[in-house]
Amino acid sequence: MTRDCRFRRAPSALARTVGLEVLVATPGDAHIRSLGGTAGVVWELMSEPRSVGELSVLAADIYGMPPATIEEDVRHLLSALEEDGLAERVG
Numbered sequence: 506m507t508r509d510c511r512f513r514r515a516p517s518a519l520a521r522t523v524g525l526e527v528l529v530a531t532p533g534d535a536h537i538r539s540l541g542g543t544a545g546v547v548w549e550l551m552s553e554p555r556s557v558g559e560l561s562v563l564a565a566d567i568y569g570m571p572p573a574t575i576e577e578d579v580r581h582l583l584s585a586l587e588e589d590g591l592a593e594r595v596g
Contacts, residue, residue: 506557508576511595512583513554518591520548531590538589543568543575544582554595557583 514520520529527540527548540548546564561576586592
């Protein structure tokens with residue numbers, strides 16, 4: 506996955522914020538993923554299609570850290586969300 510690869514929330518994904526976590530799932534799937542911390546922030550930032558680089562920069566800015574510090578974590582999160590059918594690549 507390149508830094509310019511863009512992702513968005515899957516149209517079928519269901520999400521609800523509970524406290525400091527975002528719970529996400531797809532219809533008919535009993536597995537619910539809980540996204541807290543940076544993962545929850547990235548999910549919120551994916552309200553529109555964004556690249557790995559954009560997501561890393563925006564999330565890092567929220568936490569006051571260099572984007573390179575979290576970019577690998579963002580990549581792993583996006584891969585996991587894509588695998589679970591909760592996010593998809595666009596463009």
